[in-house]
Amino acid sequence: MPTSALTGSQPGTTYVSMGQLKPLKIRLESASNGAGCGTTGGEGKASCGSSDGPQDMPAEVWDKVKNHPCYSEEAHHHFARMHVAVAPACNIQCNYCNRKYDCSNESRPGVVSQKLTPEQAVKKVVAVASAIPQMTVLGIAGPGDALANPKKTFDTMRMLTARAPDIKLCLSTNGLALPDLVDEICKHNIDHVTITINMVDPEIGAKIYPWIFWNHKRLTGIEAATVLHQRQMLGLEMLTARGVLTKVNSVLIPGINDQHLMDVNREVKKRGAFLHNIMPLISEPEHGTVFGLTGQRGPSAQELKAVQDACMGGANLMRHCRQCRADAVGLLGEDRSDEFTLDKLDDMEDVVYDLEKRKAYQDKVEQERSAQQAAKQQALAAASALQASQDLKVLVAVATKGGGRVNEHFGHVTEFQVYEVSAAKAHFVGHRRVDQYCQGGAGDDEQLPSVVRAINDCHAVLVAKIGACPRDELMLAGVEPVDAYVGEFIEKAALDWFNDYRARVASGAVLHQHRGDAAIRQGAYTALAA
Numbered sequence: 301m302p303t304s305a306l307t308g309s310q311p312g313t314t315y316v317s318m319g320q321l322k323p324l325k326i327r328l329e330s331a332s333n334g335a336g337c338g339t340t341g342g343e344g345k346a347s348c349g350s351s352d353g354p355q356d357m358p359a360e361v362w363d364k365v366k367n368h369p370c371y372s373e374e375a376h377h378h379f380a381r382m383h384v385a386v387a388p389a390c391n392i393q394c395n396y397c398n399r400k401y402d403c404s405n406e407s408r409p410g411v412v413s414q415k416l417t418p419e420q421a422v423k424k425v426v427a428v429a430s431a432i433p434q435m436t437v438l439g440i441a442g443p444g445d446a447l448a449n450p451k452k453t454f455d456t457m458r459m460l461t462a463r464a465p466d467i468k469l470c471l472s473t474n475g476l477a478l479p480d481l482v483d484e485i486c487k488h489n490i491d492h493v494t495i496t497i498n499m500v501d502p503e504i505g506a507k508i509y510p511w512i513f514w515n516h517k518r519l520t521g522i523e524a525a526t527v528l529h530q531r532q533m534l535g536l537e538m539l540t541a542r543g544v545l546t547k548v549n550s551v552l553i554p555g556i557n558d559q560h561l562m563d564v565n566r567e568v569k570k571r572g573a574f575l576h577n578i579m580p581l582i583s584e585p586e587h588g589t590v591f592g593l594t595g596q597r598g599p600s601a602q603e604l605k606a607v608q609d610a611c612m613g614g615a616n617l618m619r620h621c622r623q624c625r626a627d628a629v630g631l632l633g634e635d636r637s638d639e640f641t642l643d644k645l646d647d648m649e650d651v652v653y654d655l656e657k658r659k660a661y662q663d664k665v666e667q668e669r670s671a672q673q674a675a676k677q678q679a680l681a682a683a684s685a686l687q688a689s690q691d692l693k694v695l696v697a698v699a700t701k702g703g704g705r706v707n708e709h710f711g712h713v714t715e716f717q718v719y720e721v722s723a724a725k726a727h728f729v730g731h732r733r734v735d736q737y738c739q740g741g742a743g744d745d746e747q748l749p750s751v752v753r754a755i756n757d758c759h760a761v762l763v764a765k766i767g768a769c770p771r772d773e774l775m776l777a778g779v780e781p782v783d784a785y786v787g788e789f790i791e792k793a794a795l796d797w798f799n800d801y802r803a804r805v806a807s808g809a810v811l812h813q814h815r816g817d818a819a820i821r822q823g824a825y826t827a828l829a830a
């Protein structure tokens with residue numbers, strides 16, 4: 301049995317040999333049936349999205365996800381997460397990972413500016429939670445593997461629970477050590493675990509993982525991928541059986557696992573995964589990864605969406621992941637870690653953890669959510685009543701700085717949110733990172749083409765304000781700039797614009813045309829780095 305981290309000693313590692321691994325029987329339907337949003341009807345939904353509420357899942361599951369920005373798409377507009385970098389070591393090598401590379405302007409898993417001790421991490425979490433009442437979730441996501449560093453990971457969780465009991469605890473793992481540590485995870489009330497699973501076929505796994513370190517040995521090739529696969533499936537089954545919510549992350553690697561991710565989706569759904577998060581490969585040569593150096597490309601925006609769409613009906617999809625740094629702080633899509641560096645923490649007086657202030661914020665968010673739902677329903681009713689084509693479906697980009705509203709200037713955007721809109725629904729399908737166009741009060745025209753390319757598959761972009769130059773450039777590219785919905789809830793604004801668009805198409809004022817593809821931006825924010 302692992303030794304408890306409560307004693308402060310290293311949890312033991314009970315290795316299970318290959319012969320002891322049980323066959324991957326699918327005996328978990330009952331667990332999966334109640335576990336995830338959208339699973340009750342047997343059909344997964346496009347996302348664990350904004351329509352999911354207490355009516356869609358058991359009360360205890362709703363309680364776990366309602367304020368979690370990664371497990372609820374709706375919550376991600378209002379609530380923040382933070383990662384603490386207490387887990388530097390890793391027990392496998394992935395061809396898309398190089399933890400040596402660091403750039404503070406970059407959002408990418410495995411990247412950190414400062415590694416922390418558990419004590420420093422707890423101090424940082426308490427300081428952040430006091431300054432940012434939206435922060436509801438603490439995750440340990442590296443820069444290595446949380447479970448390859450069990451003592452640091454569980455010591456952090458234990459100390460944090462004592463200081464800030466209302467913060468939800470999460471960790472991310474490649475799954476290799478997971479079966480040995482499931483009991484320890486449950487002991488610490490960690491009820492959200494992310495497992496990165498890129499394959500369920502070791503032949504494919506051998507193209508992604510050059511080696512693993514397991515049972516005191518380095519394994520390579522098919523043997524390594526087989527062990528990893530079996531340990532991942534076993535760990536997932538064990539977490540599901542204990543009622544821990546699991547999210548499966550898969551990196552979409554064109555030509556290697558793009559078609560295969562449908563099999564992954566099916567297999568993890570059988571084993572009770574709550575969410576499946578299919579993310580684009582990031583493989584810039586300067587990151588020094590094997591894939592980056594050998595020219596393996598990442599997917600385009602439409603390639604990513606096609607694989608995600610093909611997986612609909614299986615495990616519920618997460619589409620709002622930002623592939624965050626292992627020391628990210630703030631709302632998804634923003635990073636405030638610079639405000640909480642070690643030297644700044646040293647200068648802070650003793651922080652008082654204000655539970656009342658945090659609760660007051662959360663109550664306010666509940667009111668906003670109700671108003672947002674009501675506005676959306678009203679707009680949907682108007683959309684279905686409109687005497688115009690019911691078949692149109694378009695993508696709309698939105699400039700927002702949070703709160704679920706259209707409230708950001710075009711020039712200040714570093715990330716657009718993308719919604720798919722039809723007469724029947726408006727739902728979040730992704731985000732697009734861009735370099736900030738407006739620098740020091742003036743537009744940087746060199747950035748503009750890349751910003752337009754990032755949303756080139758959208759029919760419109762909803763903004764709080766936009767200058768004449770980007771407006772002209774967007775119009776030329778066929779993307780309609782819209783500043784008529786400032787401060788509106790996003791779904792209502794998108795549906796209202798869409799109703800107007802359909803009316804214009806019906807009248808012949810506009811010719812509806814399909815849009816092209818868009819680019820997924822990789823690498824650091826060059827403008828901010830300058």
Ligand code: SF4
Binds near residue numbers: 370
């Ligand atoms: S990497 Fe994805 S899942 Fe993890 S905190 Fe960021 S948004 Fe959430």
